[in-house]
Amino acid sequence: MTRLDFMQGNVASAEGAIAAGCRFFGGYPITPSTEIAERMAARLPRVGGTFIQMEDEIASIAAVIGASWTGMKAMTATSGPGFSLMLENLGFAVMTETPLVVVDIQRGGPSTGQPTMSSQGDMLQCRYGSHGDIATIALAPASVQEMYDLTVKAFNLAERFRCPAFVMADEIVGHMRERIEIPGSVEVAKRRPLEPGRLPFAAGPDLVPGFPSFGRGYRVHVTGLTHDERGYPATNDEAVHAALVERLVTKVESSRREIADYEVMNPDADVVIVCYGAPARTVLQLAAEQAGPPVGVLRFRVVWPFPEHALGEFPNAEAFIVPEQNMGQLAREIERHTSLPVVPVPKLGGDLHTPGELARVVEEVRRR
Amino acid sequence: MTFETWLRADRLPHIWCSGCSNGTILNCTLTAVDDLGLDPDRTVFVGGIGCSSRSVGYVATDSLHTTHGRALAFATGVKLADPTLNVLVFTGDGDLAAIGGNHFIHSCRRNIDLTVVCMNNLIYGMTGGQGSPTTPPGALSTTTPYGASEPAFDLAQLAVAAGANYVARWTSYHVRELERAIRAGIETPGLSFIEVRASCPTNYGRRNRLRDVTDQIEIFRTRSMLKAKYDRLVAAGSPVPPDAIVVGEFVRRANPVMGVPP
Amino acid sequence: MLAAVILGRAAVMYDGKYAVQTQVYGPEARGGASMAAVVIDTVPILYPKVSDPDLLVIMSQEGFEKYGAGARRDARMLVDSGLVLSRPGCPYLEVPATDDARTVLKKVIVANIVMLGALVEATGVVSREAIERAVLDSVPKGTEELNLGALRQGYIRGGEAFHEAA
Numbered sequence: 001m002t003r004l005d006f007m008q009g010n011v012a013s014a015e016g017a018i019a020a021g022c023r024f025f026g027g028y029p030i031t032p033s034t035e036i037a038e039r040m041a042a043r044l045p046r047v048g049g050t051f052i053q054m055e056d057e058i059a060s061i062a063a064v065i066g067a068s069w070t071g072m073k074a075m076t077a078t079s080g081p082g083f084s085l086m087l088e089n090l091g092f093a094v095m096t097e098t099p100l101v102v103v104d105i106q107r108g109g110p111s112t113g114q115p116t117m118s119s120q121g122d123m124l125q126c127r128y129g130s131h132g133d134i135a136t137i138a139l140a141p142a143s144v145q146e147m148y149d150l151t152v153k154a155f156n157l158a159e160r161f162r163c164p165a166f167v168m169a170d171e172i173v174g175h176m177r178e179r180i181e182i183p184g185s186v187e188v189a190k191r192r193p194l195e196p197g198r199l200p201f202a203a204g205p206d207l208v209p210g211f212p213s214f215g216r217g218y219r220v221h222v223t224g225l226t227h228d229e230r231g232y233p234a235t236n237d238e239a240v241h242a243a244l245v246e247r248l249v250t251k252v253e254s255s256r257r258e259i260a261d262y263e264v265m266n267p268d269a270d271v272v273i274v275c276y277g278a279p280a281r282t283v284l285q286l287a288a289e290q291a292g293p294p295v296g297v298l299r300f301r302v303v304w305p306f307p308e309h310a311l312g313e314f315p316n317a318e319a320f321i322v323p324e325q326n327m328g329q330l331a332r333e334i335e336r337h338t339s340l341p342v343v344p345v346p347k348l349g350g351d352l353h354t355p356g357e358l359a360r361v362v363e364e365v366r367r368r
Numbered sequence: 369m370t371f372e373t374w375l376r377a378d379r380l381p382h383i384w385c386s387g388c389s390n391g392t393i394l395n396c397t398l399t400a401v402d403d404l405g406l407d408p409d410r411t412v413f414v415g416g417i418g419c420s421s422r423s424v425g426y427v428a429t430d431s432l433h434t435t436h437g438r439a440l441a442f443a444t445g446v447k448l449a450d451p452t453l454n455v456l457v458f459t460g461d462g463d464l465a466a467i468g469g470n471h472f473i474h475s476c477r478r479n480i481d482l483t484v485v486c487m488n489n490l491i492y493g494m495t496g497g498q499g500s501p502t503t504p505p506g507a508l509s510t511t512t513p514y515g516a517s518e519p520a521f522d523l524a525q526l527a528v529a530a531g532a533n534y535v536a537r538w539t540s541y542h543v544r545e546l547e548r549a550i551r552a553g554i555e556t557p558g559l560s561f562i563e564v565r566a567s568c569p570t571n572y573g574r575r576n577r578l579r580d581v582t583d584q585i586e587i588f589r590t591r592s593m594l595k596a597k598y599d600r601l602v603a604a605g606s607p608v609p610p611d612a613i614v615v616g617e618f619v620r621r622a623n624p625v626m627g628v629p630p
Numbered sequence: 631m632l633a634a635v636i637l638g639r640a641a642v643m644y645d646g647k648y649a650v651q652t653q654v655y656g657p658e659a660r661g662g663a664s665m666a667a668v669v670i671d672t673v674p675i676l677y678p679k680v681s682d683p684d685l686l687v688i689m690s691q692e693g694f695e696k697y698g699a700g701a702r703r704d705a706r707m708l709v710d711s712g713l714v715l716s717r718p719g720c721p722y723l724e725v726p727a728t729d730d731a732r733t734v735l736k737k738v739i740v741a742n743i744v745m746l747g748a749l750v751e752a753t754g755v756v757s758r759e760a761i762e763r764a765v766l767d768s769v770p771k772g773t774e775e776l777n778l779g780a781l782r783q784g785y786i787r788g789g790e791a792f793h794e795a796a
Contacts, residue, residue, distance in 0.1 A: 004642070004643065005642075005643075006635075006642040006649065023449075024448070024449050026445060050449060054441065054444070054474075055474040058438060058441065059444070059470075059471055062434065062435070062441035062471075063441055063442065063448070064445060065442060065445060066414075066432065066441070066442040066446040066447075067446065067448065067449035069432060070446055070449040070450040070453070074445070089434075089435055089438065092435050116655055172652065172678070176650055176678055177635060177638055177650070178650040179649065179674075212430075214430040214446060214450070214453065215410055215452075215453050216409070218430065219429055220430055220431075221376070221431045222430075223432075223433035224433065225433065232378075278678075281678050282676075282677050284676040288676060352677070352679050354677075354681065
């Protein structure tokens, strides 16, 4: 039984989080994400959850990690400058295999940049921002409906892989209001507890250990230092360090097909536009109204781990066009996985590409 | 108490130098939690980074060894998510008062129900003896080779001013008093802050003519002044020795708190 | 901004249509120029932004200069005649929304609701029933009659004839 609503994207994300079982939010106000914190402040106490406004983004993500270790589903929301501050403890969350969700409503950067204008400038920050080698799970909603649906999905992926999952939205999708159908119930992944007799950081074949929540008698030691399967520091043991980091990366990267979520239109096209997030709205408009030979559309709902196999859905492709609200962050990744020409179409300043702008690029690419 | 109840035998020996007082302070803390009958399965120790914070790795409870300065923010999340847990924090002067200073004052302001034991050895020990926010003016460290030129924080007064419900200062010489203070801290709802002056012969004493492992303990014994006496001297306008370590209970109050079960 | 949200809500919740509402705003909490746009359609809306609006509602001189002066010649515009001095190069309707709110309804804060009533009456972009229900969803308890009165005052203003382009 779905419920129709006319809702803001940020509010839809908060509602999706609650539906997914989130009961802890630690955050710090930052435009253009603040409506998520405000919604959670109003809603969580009514569903038995806890909201806390921390003293900064560093503390916010730290509190979220602490809450997650009690077994609770926890999240925060921020924008680029706050995300930068969170990177330290996001690395900690990766190292300690802490499930959590961060919603990043991207705005123009670098630095404080454009607080009220849209951007996709954090796509590489979320992938590579942490020191050390990490794998990242990042989703990219393109509508208010997807702000809800993909926030739910992010919680489920965080639980499945015991790692942070990022909803990499943008100011346009976060602040836009549109029609949404809220499902009566959603599929919710439960946290799998540590199996009796197994060491807390010893993984089975899926490389993801069960979770030893605090307060249940596991007496687990959790550290951001390189640790062995008991969780004890083993900082000078080269083999332990290599095995740990390889497992943390591989548990996500080897499941990229399972995690992948994308939409394909016109698979026989010669020219393919690859997109994610708000710019996808322009691309879909162009595909719907364009005269002449159809243009292919590959729209990612999951950007990281990068679903490189999706590029193979277009056997006749001669070029990939990549409109982004940045200077080509995902275009660079696509170049790594194809020998075909990759044409970035950067858009800075906060507005969307117009369908006309993209139509001209398609024409140009076809003339080459 | 048996030692296996609270300590991880398989993690010993510890990393601390001979003459370091962190072990004494850990011992006092564990005596306090045991005397109070806390359930090890329902108790969580949280630490940041530094010699002090390594303590959490030796305790046989759930324990969270976090990033530098952030222990209180992590502990806030643990305690708010499950207020029925007993949550204690081990930290040091660099961890708490420098990189974690903001989290410290806000935790005191929230008066969240944590017990915070700060091993204040006046120096960054783990990284080899750099100056900290509590290094006394004139003291030598690797980053104050001509003597520290900045004023030092009074951590206990800072906690009082920021709103903590229980604040005490002792030294690692005062083991009975320290045990009692930690017990009182755990029993007092809200944020309890216990500053413990700690010795670091390796990285503080060696550079400040306190090379022998007993030199700093001797200072703790001879220069500590009870808070009550200090208050009397101040009230009478009498001089207080500049190197006096004021010890005792600074505040015990019942202001509104966060993170207790409803 | 609130008027745009109410309009979008009316279209989606009570007229069974699709709508997308977006906005441009600055750091000012009050008094800065802001712009909200609504796209309404009977099918899902892909490109959400509005570049050349069919209908414009202008409620400040600054807003006219930024968004109204360049309106398409075949667009239609409603201007708050008490606040906007300029007149556009497209057909326009003068709505004294702020004056009506102050003198007729005795609450200047409902000027945007007067304007919303005028817009609905003049263009039929959503139904009267839809806008009334959406307004009631969106306003504080105890102000229902005030806001419905503002809508009705708007309907009167919206029934008047558009002026030719200036």
